Amino acid sequence: MLIHSLNLRNFRNHTEKALEWAPQFNILTGPNGVGKTNILDAIHLLCMSRSFVTTSDRVLPNQGENWFELGGTFESAARSKFSLKTFYSVNEGKTFFVNDSPLDRLTDLIGRVPVVVMCPEDRKLTAEGPLERRSFLDGLISQLSREYLQNLLLYRRIRRQRSTLLLQDALRGEMLRSALEPWNVQMADVGGKIIATRALVLEHFAGYLEQHFKALTQLSLRPNFTYKTFMPVQAGQSPSEISAQMLLALDAAFEKEQERRQSLIGPHRDELVFYLDQIELRKYGSQGQQRLFTIALKLAQAFYYQDQSEDRPILLMDDVFGNLDSEKIRTLVRILEEQGGQIFITHASGSALRSAADFSMKNSVWYEVSGPEVKNITQSTS
Amino acid sequence: MKVTSESLERTIEELAKLPGTGRKSAQRIAMYLLKQPDDSVYRLAETLQNLKRSVKTCCICRTFSDEDPCAICENPKRQNGQICVVEEFQDMYFIERTDEFRGRYHVLGGVLSPMNNIGPDQLHVKSLIQRVNNPEEPVTEIILALNPDAEGEATSFYLHKLLQPFEVQVTRIAYGIPVGTDLEYIDDATLSRAFRSRSTF
Numbered sequence: 001m002l003i004h005s006l007n008l009r010n011f012r013n014h015t016e017k018a019l020e021w022a023p024q025f026n027i028l029t030g031p032n033g034v035g036k037t038n039i040l041d042a043i044h045l046l047c048m049s050r051s052f053v054t055t056s057d058r059v060l061p062n063q064g065e066n067w068f069e070l071g072g073t074f075e076s077a078a079r080s081k082f083s084l085k086t087f088y089s090v091n092e093g094k095t096f097f098v099n100d101s102p103l104d105r106l107t108d109l110i111g112r113v114p115v116v117v118m119c120p121e122d123r124k125l126t127a128e129g130p131l132e133r134r135s136f137l138d139g140l141i142s143q144l145s146r147e148y149l150q151n152l153l154l155y156r157r158i159r160r161q162r163s164t165l166l167l168q169d170a171l172r173g174e175m176l177r178s179a180l181e182p183w184n185v186q187m188a189d190v191g192g193k194i195i196a197t198r199a200l201v202l203e204h205f206a207g208y209l210e211q212h213f214k215a216l217t218q219l220s221l222r223p224n225f226t227y228k229t230f231m232p233v234q235a236g237q238s239p240s241e242i243s244a245q246m247l248l249a250l251d252a253a254f255e256k257e258q259e260r261r262q263s264l265i266g267p268h269r270d271e272l273v274f275y276l277d278q279i280e281l282r283k284y285g286s287q288g289q290q291r292l293f294t295i296a297l298k299l300a301q302a303f304y305y306q307d308q309s310e311d312r313p314i315l316l317m318d319d320v321f322g323n324l325d326s327e328k329i330r331t332l333v334r335i336l337e338e339q340g341g342q343i344f345i346t347h348a349s350g351s352a353l354r355s356a357a358d359f360s361m362k363n364s365v366w367y368e369v370s371g372p373e374v375k376n377i378t379q380s381t382s
Numbered sequence: 383m384k385v386t387s388e389s390l391e392r393t394i395e396e397l398a399k400l401p402g403t404g405r406k407s408a409q410r411i412a413m414y415l416l417k418q419p420d421d422s423v424y425r426l427a428e429t430l431q432n433l434k435r436s437v438k439t440c441c442i443c444r445t446f447s448d449e450d451p452c453a454i455c456e457n458p459k460r461q462n463g464q465i466c467v468v469e470e471f472q473d474m475y476f477i478e479r480t481d482e483f484r485g486r487y488h489v490l491g492g493v494l495s496p497m498n499n500i501g502p503d504q505l506h507v508k509s510l511i512q513r514v515n516n517p518e519e520p521v522t523e524i525i526l527a528l529n530p531d532a533e534g535e536a537t538s539f540y541l542h543k544l545l546q547p548f549e550v551q552v553t554r555i556a557y558g559i560p561v562g563t564d565l566e567y568i569d570d571a572t573l574s575r576a577f578r579s580r581s582t583f
């Protein structure tokens with residue numbers, strides 16, 4: 001997948017910009033706070049329907065404004081060209097357009113343009129709770145499977161209905177049990193499908209992680225993970241079998257759920273634990289190890305997507321190179337060149353990046369960002 | 383802002399309360415009405431008054447009707463032992479349009495949704511059980527025709543369970559592929575469901 005051009009109006013600090021992109025490296029350098037990340041975020045929002053920087057759309061329009069507009073032209077591996085546009089206003093929210101016709105549902109956008117982000121926030125993946133890792137996993141699979149995404153949304157709705165019942169004071173004991181029953185059946189049905197898909201994808205994904213961690217670090221440590229759900233599952237286990245077990249587990253957890261007033265069984269409580277060899281990364285891994293692990297994780301995601309879909313995702317690398325030694329940077333650039341997809345890189349210092357990595361500027365573009373101005377300096381770098 | 387016509391403003395406010403109508407649309411409708419001949423606007427007002435005065439809820443199937451019981455519940459030819467359970471009045475209308483079903487209906491008036499405080503007591507469930515129990519008109523089959531979303535499914539499951547002790551067959555309409563559609567354009571979930579509810583050729 002390629003993005004050829006990007007237009008920003010009133011997005012963050014960019015009042016009006018039109019940028020052309022190259023098929024391989026797209027490098028943005030310039031001092032902190034000039035809006036490099038905002039350009040990457042604009043691409044993310046256009047393709048994934050939300051910002052990767054903030055959860056509140058309200059802060060995205062330029063100061064003093066209450067709307068923004070983003071547009072881009074794209075080309076998929078199958079050589080089909082299309083355009084995406086989004087318009088946001090504080091009152092009416094976001095509307096997306098594909099080839100100028102409005103999109104009814106935001107979910108129709110997901111997977112159209114695959115994107116993998118690497119950013120400083122990624123440290124949460126290895127440092128914080130299971131929620132971050134579940135959303136990584138859901139992002140990985142949702143981009144490839146619309147059915148999975150639909151199941152996630154359906155599951156969330158069923159769980160909300162069920163939670164409301166658990167919170168009602170008037171419903172206790174047998175009354176609560178029978179009120180929960182119609183929802184349990186569905187929750188187990190959809191939950192089983194989600195868990196089966198997660199187990200299957202993770203089984204494949206493990207090899208990708210190992211390969212890219214090794215390529216990146218040259219370390220002999222083996223990265224791996226365990227997938228924990230409410231029961232032991234094998235990759236390839238049938239969804240209906242897991243659903244049947246989940247229904248039994250829900251039944252058995254009734255007393256506890258009644259007491260805690262929460263849904264305690266199901267994929268919304270799954271955990272993914274990362275290890276280097278036998279060492280649990282979150283508890284005992286060094287900062288450097290954690291950083292390399294997340295980069296390998298995201299590289300693995302990009303390569304996995306590529307193999308599953310025969311298209312390459314757009315890679316957004318926000319301030320990734322700043323925290324790596326020069327050898328790692330060179331290795332990473334080499335891996336990215338081999339991957340061959342379209343890559344966006346931000347870095348504070350142009351000269352430092354130039355001396356650390358030997359980019360072949362063929363099919364690439366280099367912009368120097370200085371607030372209001374974005375200057376193409378590709379010529380002077382090659 | 384200075385309002386020069388209180389009546390116009392009041393009309394816009396009332397129209398803006400309607401579903402799918404914002405203030406702008408309400409303004410447009412109000413302006414349109416104002417420019418129409420007097421009698422066509424009076425006719426609309428009268429129609430609206432009649433809507434509330436003459437439309438009743440059928441005491442048997444709970445549908446909207448001018449007569450109580452409604453024409454379908456009154457019609458002896460529609461007594462074939464089947465009752466089709468639908469969520470709302472308009473669902474019954476859609477099924478009726480197909481000419482496929484010759485039995486009677488039961489309108490639930492909603493589906494289970496704890497988030498919106500809708501439990502079995504808020505739906506016309508008791509009256510359905512009464513109909514199943516009515517020896518004067520024996521029921522052999524209950525056909526569940528609810529939407530295949532989370533709430534519709536939960537309600538179907540609930541009714542199925544509730545009806546188990548009775549001597550009545552509970553069926554549901556099939557999930558399938560829309561007529562005139564290519565397989566290519568069907569989403570995975572629908573296609574796999576259609577496979578599971580396939581029928582013998």
